[in-house]
Amino acid sequence: MSDISRRDFLKGLAVGGTVGYFAMAGVSSTVMRNSFIPPAKIGTADIGECKSLKIKVITETSWFNNAILMDDMKKAGGLLVNQYEIPWTNKGVTEGWKGDNAGGYATLVEVEFLDGSTKNILLDTGWNVDWTDTCFKREGIDKMLANGEIDCLFVSHEHFDHFWGIEATLKYRPDIPILVPKGFYQEGFDLLKGAKFPKCHLANNCPHTGPLEIKESGKVHQLYPGVASITFDVPIITRVFGEQALVFNLKDKGLAIVTGCCHMGIISLMEHVKQTIKGGDNFYAIQGGLHISPFEDWDPQYDDLVLALHNYGLKTMGCNHCTGYVTAEKFVTVGLPVVRGTAQHKSKRDIFLGNGDTIII
């Protein structure tokens, strides 16, 4: 083996070091970034304006015992296991609904337009049919459905606690127009048609007979004047894929965003709205689940969100459900405008809007 001179080695080191430096500093330098990374888009989609929103929380308690729910997932093999294959606990839960750990999420959104007319959107339809039906009756949703006063069921995503209580809606109005995000699995469509899934204790005895619309991702879907939906291609735990959210442009106020679970992330959602919807840099309110600490778990990434949310100028935050109590406490601590609830009808705390609470925006 022949040796190399110190001079040659140092020369090689200098050349290598210089090339390495430019390779490293060069690709991440401001000049390179400005050349390759396109500037942020400014939203151009004009969705019109509406006057106000009245949002009624029908049920935000998706399950009653967090430890039991997590244990169900742990036994099944973790967070990536197909939700239709998990034998969810439905008996013997002391704080549950008639022993069942399943609750559900459902919200009624009433939109008032500039001419004074209104539309009602049912956002999600719970999990436990009996619990959801009880909540519907408590808030008069059953009669509204039966009377045709609710214009559509907007399913945010296919998760058990947002969609599996479909029978509670269809028993009163089987032909209700349903809007689902792209990404629904065949099991979800089968459930709408009346399928049974004994392993996860799921059934729908009232097949859907009305129109079903699958909302594509990557587009702004105008539903009514001042009302739009956006779908995100987002993979979610328990093998769910895709979620959609509602965007309202309130005259003289700004944008209000209403979510089911917001697995795409509220800041990611607002950034997308900024880049797609005209006036998308003027946020006024958010309402719904923000999916931050749904199981009262935590990740330092969530603190990033808590610390950054100030940058969006929100005037009111009606967050609940999968936002998590820990998150709500942190929001309040950093001074975000979280609207408090009344902790009734099995909502455990009043730190955010709970079952039966209403917010007017």
Next chain:
Amino acid sequence: MTHNNSLWVETRDLQPKLKQPLQGILNLLLVTALFLLVWWVFMDPRGIVRWYTPQYGYMYIRWILIAAIWQVYIFNYWPFKDSFLNNKHPLVKGLILIGCNIGIVAFMVWIFCYAFLGNLSIPYLNPKVLTNLGMTEFFAREYSSLAILMMAAIASWLSPVWPVCFENHPWQDLKQPARGFTVWAWTFFLTILAFLILMHPHYHVLFYPWQEYAAAYPWWYEFARTLSGNFNVGWVMCGTVSIWFLELVFDRYPIRLIKKQPLRGIIGFLFVFAMAWLFFFTFLFFQDVSWGPAVEGAKRLFAPDWRHLHCGELACMMLIPMMTLHFYFDNWPKKYSPSINIAIRCVIIFLATGILHYLYYKYSPPILGTQPGYSHPQQFPMAPVILWINMMLYHYWFMDMYPGKKLATRTEYLPASNIVTEKAY
């Protein structure tokens, strides 16, 4: 054992039973099939054991890798003698060495982390301690698995540095097991130190209320734009891959040209460190170009912490073509000057990584039971990738590439530094 400072694996002579590329392709297919089988049995969310919850199974995968590195690079197969390594049938030898590997993993996770450190020092290293403090069982296990796997990840970066860059200096003349235990103790001490600096602050903010009396505030927040330890996971993984680059692609060139220790070791370490940050910044830049800049507080594709993590994932994917080329295709090419050989290998590896990245995200949902999409908070491409690597290492280190190759009768051992003949440039 062998010459004091040469590894048995470097001096063994493996003879192909078939011609290339058939031998390489068949052997690669075999090990890939084994990986898919092991994944389905132990990890796949549709499979039997379902340990990919995700952190729990991922933790074992990580520890298998570092345990194998220790067995081969630090302990040079001790306590097994040359007669065992040279004469045992590869399948028997493989089963015994894999059994030892699993035993080391079990000891490190269950005894060292859970029972020892978890009970006596840091609660998050033992899920039962966290559960007793009131945490749900599932997240207690996930949080502790993350911490324990990170210890292995840091070790898989720092442990090979000593044999590869420092040639075990200043303990190169010690015999096994003294040398193995000394280098292991030293590198593991460095690992624990690095863990306390790079990962422990992550746990300051992971629990509520913040653990400000027990751990430092994440010092990287200002420049990483995230409190998550994923920032460190990303560049540490780039470091792990860089040491493999130096070893497998560069054949330790040009570091091996330095004769004096510890100068060679120090420059080698800095070389690896610089390469790690080169990969890290380059992958961050690719992501910015592909998806736009990250946004503070955003989730998924736009989350700064996920972008950092994905740098590590991208780096890790380079290991597959790197090891494939080295183990199964004889580290082609070898006929040019070291610089040209390295350049050609790098081009092959970069192109193959791009193809692998595309194929992984397109086909992993039906094959591995993962979910479609790039960014998923409970999904780590590093888990299947490292398991695949583990299977390759089992095959290459423990089973003499059986059945594609066989171990030739050996007459003498050569020092590691003599394996590749040098030319002065």
